[in-house]
Amino acid sequence: MTTTRRPGLQPPVIDPAARARVAPDDPRFALAESLERPEVIREAVAAGRVRAINTETATGLLAPPQGRVSRRTAPEVALSTKVPDYVLRQLRRRYAESGVTIRNQILFALRLAGIEVRNEDITDERKGRK
């Protein structure tokens, strides 16, 4: 009769690499996504948790708001001239009534007179205007 030696003790296999992959619907992704929102980053900056912004990944935080992107086709230059006071009073009244700025009233009139003025350049780009 043959006797076999009792086998040596083996440590259990602890192989974290054998775990399943992180599932795409794991809640951590939703949490991480929420931490990428501009308002959450601003809050983290205010709280001191974030002290430097990675411009590559905080694009939403740094990009200008959509409505403020200029659509003008040419740079603006200053023009100063004198007009009779009653003309200016009428322009102001029309602005009060219609909301069309004096600049745009003049540009519209010039276009009617045959001067090229593109649609994109007749916009009121002051804060909050469309």
Place this chain on the structure above:
Amino acid sequence: MAIITFAQMKGGSGKTTLAKCMVAEFVARGRSVAAMDLDPNRPLGRFVACIPELAGVEVAVPDSERRVSVVVRDLAARHDTVVIDLMGAATNDTQVAMALSDLVIVPSQMSEDDFRGGIETWRQIEEAEAVARRPIARGVVMVRTSAGAIRPRVEGFLREAYEKAGVRVLAASFGERTVWKEMNYAHWVPPLHDRDSHAAQNFAAIFDELLGLLAELPADAAA
């Protein structure tokens, strides 16, 4: 298997060198690994690109179209392990990467600045863990320690200081060796090319200890 992040609020602490070795070690062990390089200088991406054995490793970088969370979710669906290398600062990416991670590794040299950065990083991981409501494994790796048998006084002092602050420090430390600095120049990576070397064995000890931290997580914590 896991999303692993290298984080430290102080720059130049050894995050990228450890991340390079980590990627190489996974490849040497035949594991599927991808990386995300969040350092705008792209040191990890350059390293992977110059080592032929790492040609199959995907290194993602952020772009304006896809957020970090989206890129990592995509990588994690296709690879067993995702390694994230962060910038050396408390950035907007730090909290995102921590929220995604199963394991966060905090490299620390022995300066006071590294210690302060290490403690701050640790606190952020704790915070991320509370917000995520799941355990995040973590450990500090002492970096640029003496590769010889004699441990300098400051290393023991610092280990004690970390432990007093409730921070777990790995028993294995990353020894100061010229070979780590030469990896990009020589295209020679000890974990890949010279696994019997002291350098490779040094990193393997760190690697095994880190996997041990992951193994301590409850089975349903690290997916």
